Amino acid sequence: MDRWKYVVNVEVAVVRGDRFLLTVRSAEEEYAAGGLAFPGGKVDPNTVTDAVLEETAHREILEETGLTVTRLEYLESKSFRMREDAYVVDVVFLAEVEPGEERAGDPREIAELMWMTAEEVLADERTPAWLASSVRAAERRLAGRAPEVRGFDLDHVQVAMPRGEEERARRFYGELVGLEELPKPEPLRARGGAWYRLGGRELHLGVAEPFAPATKAHPAIVVADLDALAARFAAADHPLTWDAARPGYRRFFADDPFGNRLEFMERPAHADAAGG
Incomplete structure (x- = not known):
């Protein structure tokens, strides 16, 4: 039986904007010297680990370019004969990179790094033909991707209220709870309702017709001194219900004048988000 040696190689089509990161192979390289290639390298045969291909991709990109890859995904694979007794199984990934400046690794392997369009x-x-094939595959994959949306934050939460009840809303949200009312933009004033500042966010009361109170879904309002607020509710004979179901948080529930459920809470110093 003939015995063949298989080498598993990993390449990464690193993309930034509309450009791919290419290496110019050193003249000292045994195979395809002076040609263009995606950065990458061989799987260490002495490595026994899960996700060995992904680990190799991360390691080789860092070593050859000084960059850290993100959003790594499988693109394609191929095989070819390197020598009479050796075949290469080549696995190609597609990836983006963290911000940073690339730097070429070992000059015996890489003569230059270049950002190039397809x-x-x-x-x-x-x-070479195999690189052209991989670039076309990467272009097809990128064309089919939905645009990635980043940088989410929360601007405001809206709670419904009946028409014509702005004064009741002000007595509760402004006078009892102590929120600062915000002026509504001119085009929205005729719709009724009221807006309040809620830390770096806003709480909007919007008129709903027909109106139905939200008795389950609710905003959770972080309070610096929960006991002081509870005392104000007690002095105004406004009912509330303490709840200890969330470990580490002190909180109580109360309805606004329209029957909407609200949560008021103190969060631990280490917590960076509120919820209920």
Whole structure:
């Protein structure tokens, strides 16, 4: 029986904007010297680990380019004969990178790093057929991706109220709870309701017709001194219900004048988000 040696190689199509990161292989390289290639390298045969391909991708990109990859996903695989007795199984990933400046690794392996568009790679005479195939596959994958949306935050929470009850809302949210009322923009004033400042966010009371109170879904309002607020509720004969179901948090529930459920809470110093 013939015995073959298989080498598992990992390449990464690193993309930033509309450009791919390419290496120019050193003249000292045994295979495809001087050609363009995606950064990558061989799987260490002495490594026994889960996710060995992904681990190799992260390691090789860091070593060869000084960059850290993110959003790593499988793109394609191929095989080819390297020598008479050796085959390569080549696995290609697609990835983005954390912000940073690239730097070429070992000069015996990499002569230069270049950011190139797909069109530039395909037109370059140093591009081997297998790299051109991978670039086309990466372009197809990127074209099918939904745009990534980042940087979410919360601007406001809205609670419904009946029409014409703004004064009752002000007595509760403004006078009893102590929230600062905000002026509504001119185009929205005719709709009724009221807006209040809630730390760095806002609480909007919007008129709903027909109106139905929210008895389950509710905003959780963080309070610096929960006991002081509870005392104000007691002095105004406004009912509340203490709850200890969430470990580490002190909180109580109360309804606004319209029957909407509200949560008022103190959160631990280490917590960075409120909930209920």
